[in-house]
Amino acid sequence: MNFTLSEEHIMIRNAAREFAKTELLPGVIERDNKQEFPEELVKKMANLGFMGIMVDPKYGGSGMDTISYVLIMEELSKIDASASVMVSVNNSLVCYGLEAYGTEEQKQKYLTKLASGQSIGAFCLSEPEAGSDATSQKTTAIDKGDHYLLNGTKNWITNGGRSDIYLVIAQTDKEKGHKGINAFIVEKGMEGFHIGPKEDKLGIRGSDTHTLQFNDVKVPKGNRIGEDGFGFKFAMKTLSGGRIGIAAQALGIASGAYELALKYSKERKAFGTEIANHQAIAFKLADMYTDIEASRMLVMKAAWDKDQGNNYDKSSAMAKLHASDTAMKHTVEAVQIHGGNGFVKEYHVERLMRDAKITQIYEGTSEIQKIVISRSVLRD
Numbered sequence: 001m002n003f004t005l006s007e008e009h010i011m012i013r014n015a016a017r018e019f020a021k022t023e024l025l026p027g028v029i030e031r032d033n034k035q036e037f038p039e040e041l042v043k044k045m046a047n048l049g050f051m052g053i054m055v056d057p058k059y060g061g062s063g064m065d066t067i068s069y070v071l072i073m074e075e076l077s078k079i080d081a082s083a084s085v086m087v088s089v090n091n092s093l094v095c096y097g098l099e100a101y102g103t104e105e106q107k108q109k110y111l112t113k114l115a116s117g118q119s120i121g122a123f124c125l126s127e128p129e130a131g132s133d134a135t136s137q138k139t140t141a142i143d144k145g146d147h148y149l150l151n152g153t154k155n156w157i158t159n160g161g162r163s164d165i166y167l168v169i170a171q172t173d174k175e176k177g178h179k180g181i182n183a184f185i186v187e188k189g190m191e192g193f194h195i196g197p198k199e200d201k202l203g204i205r206g207s208d209t210h211t212l213q214f215n216d217v218k219v220p221k222g223n224r225i226g227e228d229g230f231g232f233k234f235a236m237k238t239l240s241g242g243r244i245g246i247a248a249q250a251l252g253i254a255s256g257a258y259e260l261a262l263k264y265s266k267e268r269k270a271f272g273t274e275i276a277n278h279q280a281i282a283f284k285l286a287d288m289y290t291d292i293e294a295s296r297m298l299v300m301k302a303a304w305d306k307d308q309g310n311n312y313d314k315s316s317a318m319a320k321l322h323a324s325d326t327a328m329k330h331t332v333e334a335v336q337i338h339g340g341n342g343f344v345k346e347y348h349v350e351r352l353m354r355d356a357k358i359t360q361i362y363e364g365t366s367e368i369q370k371i372v373i374s375r376s377v378l379r380d
C-alpha cells in the first residue's frame with residue numbers, strides 16, 4: 001500500500017490549484033450572482049487538457065488516470081464548483097460513456113471534439129417523472145428503420161444550454177422495461193430539439209441547467225450507443241464513474257471551506273486571543289480535517305479501483321455518500337467559524353455551503369447511494 005502521490009500527480013494537482021487560484025477565483029462571486037456560465041474559462045481549461053482528462057490521446061484526450069481526474073476536480077471545486085461540475089459531466093459521463101461504449105465512428109466524430117474541448121457535452125437521463133427511479137423513462141425513441149423518432153422531456157440537464165452533444169436516454173420498447181431502454185447521441189440544432197430556460201438555483205449557480213424538449217427529433221440509427229437495449233446499463237455504468245467525479249467535487253468544496261475556516265480562525269480575535277485558541281473552534285477544525293481525510297481516502301480508493309479495472313460501483317457510492325455529507329456538514333461549520341462574515345458573499349464560505357447541497361442530490365441522491373451500498377454488502 002502506498003499513500004504517496006507520484007511526482008506527476010503532484011504536478012497535475014499543482015497545475016489545477018494554480019489555475020483555480022489565478023483564473024477561477026477572480027470572478028467567482030460575480031458569476032455566482034449573475035448565474036454566468038464560465039465561457040472563456042472553459043477554453044482555458046480545454047487548453048490545459050481538463051475537458052478530456054482520461055481520454056486516450058488518439059481521441060484528443062490527455063490520457064491521464066482517474067487519480068489525476070479526482071485531483072483536478074478537488075482543486076477546481078475548492079474555488080468554483082460550477083466550473084467543476086461542467087468538467088465532471090463532460091469527462092466522466094459524456095467522454096467516458098463514448099470512449100467505453102461508442103463505436104469507432106462515434107468516437108472519431110464526437111469524442112475527439114469533446115475531449116479537446118471544441119465541443120461540450122451533456123448527459124440526459126432525468127425527467128420530470130423519472131429521477132431516482134430512472135427506469136420510469138417517459139421519453140420515447142421509436143424505431144423508424146434508418147432512424148429513431150425521439151419525443152419527450154429531460155430536466156435538470158447540466159450544460160443543457162451550452163452543449164453541442166447530448167447523450168439522451170429513452171425508452172424504445174416499453175414492454176421490455178429497463179431492457180427496452182437505449183442511449184442516443186443527439187446534436188444541438190437537430191430539428192425538433194428545443195432548449196428551455198435556465199434554472200434559477202440555490203447553488204452551483206454558474207453552471208448551466210436546463211429542461212430539454214424533443215419533438216419528433218430524427219436521430220440516425222448510427223447514433224445509438226451499444227447494442228439494442230443497452231441504454232439503462234449504459235446509464236448506470238457511466239453514472240458509477242460519474243460519482244467518483246462528484247465525490248471529488250464534494251471533497252473539494254469541503255476542503256476549500258476548511259482551508260478558509262482554518263485561516264480565518266488564526267486571524268480573528270475574540271476575548272483577547274485568536275478564535276482558534278478557543279477549544280470549541282479548534283475541535284470543529286479537528287472534526288473537519290478528520291472527515292475530509294476520510295472522504296479523501298474513499299475518493300482515492302474509488303479512483304484507484306477504476307484505474308485497476310476493479311468493480312467500483314460500491315466504492316464510488318461510498319465515496320460520494322461520505323464526501324457529500326462531509327461537504328454539507330462542514331461548510332455549515334465553516335460559515336459558523338466565520339461568524340457574521342460567514343454570512344456574506346465576499347468570504348466565499350456561504351457559496352461553498354450552497355454549492356455543497358447539490359452533491360447530496362445529483363448523480364444519485366444520498367438515499368440512492370445507500371441503496372447501492374446496502375445491496376452490495378448484502379450480496380457480498
Ligand SMILES: Cc1cc2nc3c(=O)[nH]c(=O)nc-3n(C[C@H](O)[C@H](O)[C@H](O)COP(=O)(O)OP(=O)(O)OC[C@H]3O[C@@H](n4cnc5c(N)ncnc54)[C@H](O)[C@@H]3O)c2cc1C
Pocket residue numbers: 089122123124125126128130131132133155156157158159201204209358361362363364365366367368
Ligand atoms: C443542479 C442539478 C443538476 C443536475 N444535472 C443533471 C444532469 O446533467 N443529467 C441528469 O440526467 N440529471 C441531472 N440532475 C437530476 C438529478 O440527478 C436528480 O434530481 C436526482 O437524481 C433526484 O431525482 P429527483 O429530483 O426526481 O428526486 P426524486 O427521485 O423524486 O426523489 C425525491 C426524494 O425521495 C428520495 N427517494 C426516491 N426514491 C427513494 C427510494 N427508493 N428510497 C429512499 N429514498 C428515495 C430521494 O432520495 C429524494 O430525497 C440534476 C439535478 C440538479 C438539481
